[in-house]
Amino acid sequence: MEVPTKGSLVDLTxxxxxxSSRSGPNCDNCVEVAFVTGGIAVRDSKNPTGPALIFTPDEWDAFVGGTKDGEFDLA
Known part of the structure; x- marks a missing residue:
């Protein structure tokens, strides 16, 4: 499956x-990640044939950094 993103196609075949190693064995609210040519793909683990989001390495680094810094924690 090829996904159009930011002016190019990313092959997810x-x-x-x-x-994540933090996902529990019985957790049904998980996402899956794949490092692909041109970026990082993220999809819903319950819908593996559904859509995927594609992030550039810089976008991914910003997300991971924000997560580590607690930027997305609920108050």
């Missing part, structure tokens, strides 16, 4: 998807 052979993407190696994985869940």
């Amino acid at each position: 052979h993407a190696a998807w994985f869940k």
Whole structure:
């Protein structure tokens, strides 16, 4: 499956998807991540044939940094 993103196509056909090590074995609210040529893909683990979001490495780094800094924590 090819996904159009930021002016190019990203091929997800052979993407190696994985869940966070923080995801529990019975958790049904998980996302999966794959490092692909040109970026990082994220999808809903319950819908593996559904849409995927594609982030540039800089966007991904900003997200991971914000997560570590508590930027997205609920008050």
